[in-house]
Amino acid sequence: MSIEKVHTVVVGAGQAGVAMSEHLTACGVPHVVLERHRIAERWRSERWDSLAANGPAWHDRFPGMEFPNVDPDGFPTKEQVEEYFVAYAKRIAAPIRCGVEVKSVRKLEHRLGFLVETSQGPIEADSVVAATGAFQRPLVPNLIPGDVSLLQIHSTAYRRPDQLPKGAALVIGAGSSGVQIAEELLAAGKRVYLSVGPHERPPRAYRERDYCWWLGVLGKWDAETRPAGTSHITIAVSGAGGGHTVDFRVLAAQGAILLGMAQSFNNGTLTFAADLSDNIAHGDANYLALLDEADAYVVRNGLDLPAEPEARKLKPDPACMTSPILELNLAEAGITSIIWATGFTSDYSWLKVDAFDEEGRPRHQRGVSSEPGIYFLGLPWQSRRGSAFIWGVWHDAKHLADRIATRRRYMEYHAQRTNVEITAAAEQASLRADKARG
Secondary structure, eight states: OOOEEEEEEEEOOOHHHHHHHHHHHHHHOEEEEEEEOOOOOOHHHOOOOOOOOOOOOTTOOOOOOOOOOOOOTTOHHHHHHHHHHHHHHHHHTTEEEETTTEEEEEEEETTTSEEETTTTEEEEEEEEOSSOOOOOOOOOOHHHHTSSEEEEEGGGGGOOOOGGGEEEEEEEEHHHHHHHHHHHHTTTTOOEEOOSSBBBBBOOOOOTTEEEHHHHHOOOOOOOOOOOOOOOOOOOOGGGGGBOOOOOOHHHHHHHHEEEEEEEEEETEEESSEEEEHHHHHHHHHHHHHHHHHHHHHHTTOOOOOOGGGGGGGOOHHHHHHHOOOEEEEETTTEEEEEEOOOOEETTTTTSSSSSSSTSOOOHHHHTSTTTEEOHHHHHHSSGGGGSHHHHHHHHHHHHHHHHHHHHHHHHHHHHHHHHHHHHHEEEEEEHHHHHHO
């Protein structure tokens, strides 16, 4: 059976795969993008109905195309984001094959390249880019048994309030997803419990500039390493309803019952850490520190941006903070559903190469892996803080495409020299044969 050969296989046609294709094309690298479902599938099928992007349209996009029919300062809906990537892929004529699942990638024996086994047959490639990102498999802690008589779903399976049974809902996780889902359930008249862990809480906007702008001019998007002692930063921010600053005290005033981090479950009772006030206080400190840096930047650069003293006024602590609930019997509280907004874990089980550490994490430098010819794209902090965002992945893809193109030139030189040497050796052998004959 003949095997298709292509220089580079890109796995995944989300924002990372589309960006990778654009830059590979610009570098003249022949490639194909393999997607097991559809372009931007996670935006289509793993987001709730009312989701809006967390960054404004002027910021969270690729440099080469604006969001059509979206106010630059607005927040695109999930449908608009999906349509954006489909249109962008068409605009750059990305060689995307949908409905093709990559089953495994293995190094070829005794020669360069990889064998990519797919649902539509094998492909040999000199390079493979894992553009599936790090948010692949929903992470649900092994805390509450599945046979407990209530609905348990990850945030990727949540769509709208009427999907949940009657009764109260417990949302575990207070990053962007957890906060926005809790707000939507409250607005629908649900009784909501919200488990709040450590987080950053930036202002949605301050002094008439979005926080994405502030993080840019303050150099925070370009930070190359995580703050000491942190492996992941949960950010409580929202673009819903035109965007607003997340405030847990406001959520409590609207009826949400705030809880600390969930710890254990026994006989129908869930226990929580006594860390709610500390978690919110640390979020407040992060919020106020950014305001301080913004104010200093305005003064230092003489910018004409209106002061906003009201932004520094924090509301009183609600009763659920001053007298925190440490134990909660779910049945007695009327809780009939739990939404786990607890993030994701990676799944590279298909990538059977020497490119991972003992804990299964990619070994790489700015996406260039320890296995020559294997690349990663879309990882948090791949090169800087902004790497996992739409615009950040575009810039990381540019770097990887340049590295792939450079490696290709070296290998082409090697092949050319080898062919010359083989030809010269054949000619010498022919001359020796002629002399021997006479």
